[in-house]
Amino acid sequence: MRLAGKTISSMNILSELRSRFLTALEAIDPGAVELTTMVLPSQDAKFGDYQANCAMPLGKRLSKPPREIAQQLVDALDVADLCEPPEIAGPGFINLKLKDTWIIEQLAQIVPDEKHLGVDQAQTPRVFVLDYSSPNVAKPMHVGHIRSTVIGDALCKVLRFLGHRVISDNHIGDWGTQFGMIIFGYKHFVDEKSFADDAVAELSRLYKLVSQLVAYHDTTRQKIPALEQRIVEHAVLLDQMHDATIPEDLKEQKKVNKRLRQAEGQLAEVRQTLDGLRKQVAVVDDNPQLATIAAEHAEIGAAVLAETAALHSGDATNRALWEQFLPACLAEIEATYRRLNVSFDHALGESFYEDRLKGVVSDLVQRDMAVESDGAMCVFLEGYDAPFIVQKKDGAFLYATTDLATVEHRLKEWSPDTILYVVDHRQSLHFEQLFATVRLWRDEQIALEHVSFGTVLGEDGRPFKTRSGEAVGLTGLLDEAVERAFKIVSQNDAARPEPLLSEEERHNVAERIGIGAIKYADLAHNRTSDYVFSYDKMLAMTGNTAAYMQYSYARVRSIFSRGGIDAKAIRTGDVQIVLDQPAERALALAILRLSEALDRVVEDYRPNHLTAYLFDLASTYSEFFENCPVLKADNEALKNSRLLLCDLTARTIALGMTLLGIQMVERM
RNA sequence: GCGCCCGUAGCUCAGUUGGAUAGAGCAACGGACUUCUAAUCCGUAGGUCGCAGGUUCGAAUCCUGCCGGGCGUGCCA
Structure with missing residues (x-):
């Protein structure tokens, strides 16, 4: 371990x-x-x-x-x-x-512990910096931000609960090309009235417009010709392969066949990509207004880079625009965080490190770690073919540089034992190189860990995209989950002999179920694997879902409201727990295992250990619920014992879900 | 080419780091509502853990080689 x-x-x-x-x-x-x-x-x-x-x-x-x-x-x-x-x-x-007697003793110790339910604080608390979420402002948050945000938030909560000091820092992308885009868009295409009415919406429109135009020119001039060229080359290659003499060696034959199949597959893939790109181009070409704008701004890609460069080199106009736009953009993502119930201690974006980047590079040069190669400043690391590039040949800095400056700042500011980067697995090479560079650069004993995660896939098994191939917007995603949750809540409640919930309650419940479903589905999967995003599965009432956990909790709580019983009174009363039934004993043991689950979560930074535990606890409770009447127990002592077990179950579920960042409902 | 990750029931996924007869949920089939929320529960069926070797008391898990897939791989983040 x-x-x-x-x-x-x-x-x-x-x-x-x-x-x-x-x-x-x-x-x-x-x-x-x-x-x-x-x-x-x-x-x-x-x-x-x-x-x-x-x-x-x-x-x-x-x-x-x-x-x-x-x-x-x-x-x-x-x-x-x-x-x-x-x-x-x-x-x-x-x-x-x-021993049953020992289990009973342990439970008795947990009961008065309102805050920690018997889970002890770490004997040697450590200091963690958690880097997660990291959206680009001015660019709408999309499905790709879910995992980092949700996993990071859960890890943050669990580590804190166990007594560690955690500094959460949202490394916001607030200094990149996307600002060049909206600055360019603002200068050329802004609708003053729309901007006055709703700055964020207008900026978002401008971002979309400019990025569409940049992509249009890039696609028509670079990508499509390149792909066409590749298709020609592939065709030639395939011809050669077909004409080649078949080797006699069986193994060689297999190899050749495999290469042939792969080449054919690649060709098909390239053709498909090309089709997709042509469709994107057609969207612009078929829209006279867009086509005119596109023609008028043939050099928009370079112009955007120039606006970005001007911003970085201190151009007064662009700097002023950046300062004007940023608060609105931040407010926009803040709204999403409020809805997700996620917050950060710090949000030191790329811009925060802007004036330190030069110093990082010169320091690396001084230590003979960075050398010039093809005009770029590079750190060559043992075991890697590609260098870690810290400055481009045009003098611009990269995220490698920012990340190094960020590590330096975090070391100085917080002296952490560990920095965790909750970032998707495609960036693992970057982080390996970053960590290797830091180890050469800094003497501090610091554990750096890339808490990587897989891709969110659509039902087709491909990365989750909209029909037109764009990333799925996070706001729309949350809206749809809540909408679907509302339908389910309303239907089920209406089907009851006597509905429980008012219209307003149904909406509140749906919000928690919908958001909870998305979060839980993400957390319940092993973070290292890809998973298929499915509203139907995540909102299902059976199986390992948030709704099932919320329902289990509501079912326990209903016993107390139905019986007119104050759970606090049971806790403080003189109740002797009885574990005569197997279901009672199993439930008691499950309750005592929360801290084992939490230990496993921090052991490899995987919240799915906690969801698995909670699902097991809820299943165990179901068996208890079926077999052990509570309010109608044979005698008062047994009833109180079972009430206490129910209360502990509800508290454990609520605590576990809270640590996952998911809110409970009393009735649903 | 090289590097990293993955392949478990028809589908979606777990699998406590090498443990005893591989587990859930969907879907299928059969049961349980005048009884604490049936939005549920119980049961049945479903497997060559990609394939082949190896390591050992013992392998889905570790090693090697194949097969199949994903991602990354010098100036995006």
Whole structure:
């Protein structure tokens, strides 16, 4: 376990058992203490609650039969207070079953802990800087920003909950070419009235217009001819391959066939891309107004770069426009963050580092780390063919430069132990090179980690795009999810004998369900893999979804409202928990495992461990709900015991969901 | 060409870092509402974990080689 003992310190059953095993292992073989990681929750309930698999590897080390070692371990093990007598099974598994009395004691300790539900604070808190979301202002946020924003926010909340200091910093793109575009657009195409009415909408229109025109010229002059050329070359190549003599060696034959197929596939792909581009061009050509503008601004690409360069070199007009536009753009993305219920400690954008970039490069040169190559300033790193370019040959700086300046600032300002970059996996090479450069450049002991994630795909398995090939806008995405949620909420509520919710309540519930669905769907997938975005799946009431968790919570809460019971009174009252039914015991154990789930989240920065835990908890609760009447329990003591279990379940779900950044509803 | 990632039920995905008989949810089939929210629950069926070797008490997981896919790869971010 990579961070065990460093980051992880919250008290939980697993770490308690591991520390007991540590003592036992030390007694047998002091060199085998790392085998505590082989104490794990059981896969199957029939083997007990936890199992220790240390005896097999240890037996090998000591050249003794594993079952004999297992017996020695059990003899040396002091767990009598929390477990039933351990059992040895199979080749040497040690199976552990927790004592009901111990579970009950642990639950009793959790009950009064309003804030942390028994999850201890890290013994050695660390300082994290979290870099996530990072949208470009002046460019509408799109589906690609979901993952970074949502995963980063959840990690931030979980790390803080465990007692670490976390500085969240939104590295906003506020200094790039997109400003050149809107500056150019403003100078040539602005509609003063629209701008006065709604500056953001007008700027957004200008951005779209200019980027469309730039793309038009780039496509017609560069991309399409290049693709046409490639098609010709490919065709020639294919002809040659077809004409080539077939090798006699079977293996070589296969290789040739494979290359042929690949070449054919590539050709088809190129043709498809070309078709797509021609369609985009046609959009402009078919619109007389657009076509005229396009013709009038044939050099728009260069002009945009010139506006950007002017901004960067301190041109007064452009600087003034930038200062005028920025607040409106920031307000726009701020609105999206409010809706997502996400906030940051800092939002130090690219512009913040603007005047430091020159210094970064000269420092690298002074240390002989950066050298000139083909006119650009480059850091050549061992093990990489391509250099890490910190200054272009035209003198402009790149995101590599900004990232280095940013690391420097963060080190100076916050002295973090770790900086996490929640950025998609396509940038992994950039981060590898960035980290390698920082290690050469700075002496500080700092852990830099690229918390990468996969792509959001459409139902066709291709990156999620609109029909016209643009990125799907985030606002529209959220709207649609909420709209669909509202339909589902209304339908289901209306179908009840007596509807529960007012129209206003339905809207509030739909907002939380819709936004929650998107967030949860993202968090529930292993972040390293791509996933298919599906409204139907994420809004489903069954399965591992936000709506299911919210429903489970509402169902628990309804017991209290139906029974007219104050949950706080149950917590403070003298309630003795009873675990006679298997469903009661299973639920109790599930509740106690929250901190194990949280440890696993921070271990590899994967929130899906928490969603998996919550889903398991909710499923366990369902079984309890079916089998164990609460309000109609046989006697008052049993009723109170079950009420307390219900309350703990609701609190655990609510806490877990809050750490994921998802809001609960009392009724739905 | 080189580098990184991936391939698990018809579909969408988990799989606690090498553990016991590989798990969920959809979809299919069969059950459970005068009983705390049935927006639910329970059950059945569904698998050569891409293929072939190897490592060992034990492999979806580690190694090698194939097959198939994604991404990246000198002046975008």
